[in-house]
Amino acid sequence: MAIATFQILRGDASNTRVESYSIEVSEGMVVLDAVHAIQATQANDLAVRWNCKAGKCGSCSAEINGMPKLMCMTRLSDLPLDKPVLLQPMKAFPLIKDLVTDVSWNFAVKKKIKKFKPRKPDNPDGTWRMAQEDIDRVQEFRKCIECFLCQDVCHVLREHQLHDQFIGPRYLVYTAALEMHPLDVEDRLEDLKKEDGIGYCNITKCCTKVCPEDITITDNAIIPLKERVVDRFYDPLKKLFRIFRFKK
Numbered sequence: 001m002a003i004a005t006f007q008i009l010r011g012d013a014s015n016t017r018v019e020s021y022s023i024e025v026s027e028g029m030v031v032l033d034a035v036h037a038i039q040a041t042q043a044n045d046l047a048v049r050w051n052c053k054a055g056k057c058g059s060c061s062a063e064i065n066g067m068p069k070l071m072c073m074t075r076l077s078d079l080p081l082d083k084p085v086l087l088q089p090m091k092a093f094p095l096i097k098d099l100v101t102d103v104s105w106n107f108a109v110k111k112k113i114k115k116f117k118p119r120k121p122d123n124p125d126g127t128w129r130m131a132q133e134d135i136d137r138v139q140e141f142r143k144c145i146e147c148f149l150c151q152d153v154c155h156v157l158r159e160h161q162l163h164d165q166f167i168g169p170r171y172l173v174y175t176a177a178l179e180m181h182p183l184d185v186e187d188r189l190e191d192l193k194k195e196d197g198i199g200y201c202n203i204t205k206c207c208t209k210v211c212p213e214d215i216t217i218t219d220n221a222i223i224p225l226k227e228r229v230v231d232r233f234y235d236p237l238k239k240l241f242r243i244f245r246f247k248k
Contacts, residue, residue, distance in 0.1 A: 002024070002025055002026075002081065003022055003023070003024060003025070004022070004023060004025045004034065004076065004081045004085065005020055005021070005022045005083075005084040005085070006020070006021050006022075006023070006034060006035075006038065006084065006085045006086075006087060007019070007020050007084045007085070007086045007087065008020075008021065008035075008038070008043075008046070008087045008088075008098070008099070009087065009088045009089060009098065009099070010043075010046070010098050011095075011097070011098070012095060012096065012097050013094060013095045013096075016095070018086075019043070020084065021038045021042050021043065023037050023038060023041070023042075024037075025076050025081070027077070028075070028077075029075070029076045030071065030072055030073065030074055030075050030076065031062075031064055031069075031071040031072075031074045031076065031079075031085070031087070032048075032050055032053060032060055032071040032072040033076075034076065034085075035048050035071060035087070035099070046098055046099075047096070047097040047098035047099060047100045048060070048062075048071075048098065048099045048100065049061075049099070049100045050071070050072065052072075053072045054072065055070055055072055055073040055145075055212055056145055057145065058070070058145035058146050058147030058148070059147075060072050061090055061147045061148055061149050061152065062087055062088065062089060062090065062099050063086075063087070063088040063089070063090060063091065063152070064079070064085065064086070064087060065079065065085060065086050066086065066088075067210070068090060068149040068152040068153045068210045069149065069210070069212075070147060070149070070212050071087075073212055087099060089101045090103075090148065090149075090151075090152040091152065091158055092148075092151055092152040092154070092157040092158045092161075093105065093148070093151075093152070103148055105163055106146070106148055106151065106168075106170065106171075109167050109168070109171050110171060110174065112195075113167075113171060113174060113175055113178070113188070113191075113196075114178075114186045114187075114188050114191065115178075115186070116178055116181065116183075116184055116186070117184060117185050117186035118183040118184065118185070119183055119184075119185045128182075128183055130182045130183065131182065134180075134182035135182065137180055138176075138177050138180050138181050140215055140216065140220060141173050141174070141176055141177035141180075141215065141220075141221060142177065143213040143214075143215055144170065144173055144174070144213060144215060145212070145213060146170065147212060148170060149210045149211065149212065150168070150169040150170050150173075150207035150208075150210060150211055150217060151168040151169065151170050151207075152210075153206045153207060153209075153210045154166075154168055154169055154201075154206065154207055155204070155206070156168070156197070156200045156201065162197065162200060165197045165200065166196070166197035166200045166201075167196045167197065169201070169207035169217050169218075169221075169222065171196070172192075172196070172198065172201070172217075172221055172222050172225060173215065173217055173221045173222075175188055175192065175196070175225065176220075176221035176222070176224065176225055177221075179225065179228070180224070189228055189229055189232045189233075190232075192225060192228075192229050193229050193232075193233055198222070198225060198226060198229060199229075201222055201226070203218050203222065203223060203226075204218075205217075205218045205219075
């Protein structure tokens with residue numbers, strides 16, 4: 001058994017403090033195990049959100065030594081335990097208590113995105129024909145567990161707090177899953193440009209780095225959406241074509 005020290009941000013939006021706890025840790029423990037041990041022995045009122053403890057529900061998101069991570073998937077053996085482990089709530093969202101933040105803004109954003117709109121069936125029996133390549137392209141995006149770590153690490157939300165102008169990488173991934181679906185015919189490009197703030201993303205790839213599902217957020221979702229917006233609204237030849245078509 002070894003002794004590890006954890007510094008945990010405690011309190012609510014009106015008053016926060018950092019408190020230190022030392023516990024015995026054993027081989028195989030993850031950060032969430034340590035938090036539960038602290039709850040059981042030293043801080044019964046410590047607030048933490050969790051559910052599956054298997055890295056699939058996205059509930060236990062927090063910042064561990066300043067890096068957004070899932071507590072249930074971060075092994076203590078991967079952390080430098082010779083100094084205190086700092087645990088903080090996600091900074092991009094309002095604090096409720098201790099390690100729990102209010103992520104309801106994300107669900108409000110999702111409701112505003114235009115839903116899936118399928119094209120007419122290709123066959124008389126009401127079915128469609130699709131290329132396997134087109135189907136495979138969007139499967140990656142469906143792995144998202146909505147942990148919101150990508151939202152938390154995004155500087156547009158985390159540092160600049162532009163929640164009213166930018167939907168964040170998670171919902172650019174969600175939009176990409178719809179836009180690239182071989183059956184979808186809805187048009188979301190104007191919303192991406194005007195309402196969703198895709199131009200704020202400067203493709204630093206920090207969202208891709210923290211994704212626990214290894215979704216290639218920047219290269220496979222955000223950049224292709226940016227390209228579609230540029231083609232629609234900033235390509236001079238296409239703009240000229242639309243002008244003449246409108247005159248006719």
